[in-house]
Amino acid sequence: MAFDKQELRKIIQAPISIDMKIDLIEQLHHQDVQKTVSETQQSILEVIEKVLSSERMKVKTMLDSKRVDPFLPDALVLAKKKELTIPCLQRTFKIGYNRANRLLAQCEQVISE
Secondary structure (H helix, E strand, O other): OOOHHHHHHHHHHHOHHHHHHHHHHHHHHHHHHHHHHHHHHHHHHHHHHHHHHHHHHHHHOOOOOOOOOOOOOHHHHHHHOOOOHHHHHHHHOOOOOHHHHHHHEEEEEEEOO
């Protein structure tokens, strides 16, 4: 428990019942836990954004930017999770068969390099 010492002293020295003191300490603990969880979630989101940004930069440097599909970075992230197929790309990005086929070819080219 990482409570503020001042707040704990005030609670302990307050002329209130033990039950009320326990309730106040539990509330402080809950707030502390929520703050820790929120900070952890923020850190995770920042790491994910850095990884995605890094992947996008790799793709941009590896392929000619005029011919690169805008969905390529996201498709590469998806490729790490599961096997890519044309129907999978069509459903995920709501694109047609021909574009999904080109996107799959670009993914295969990046992965093979």
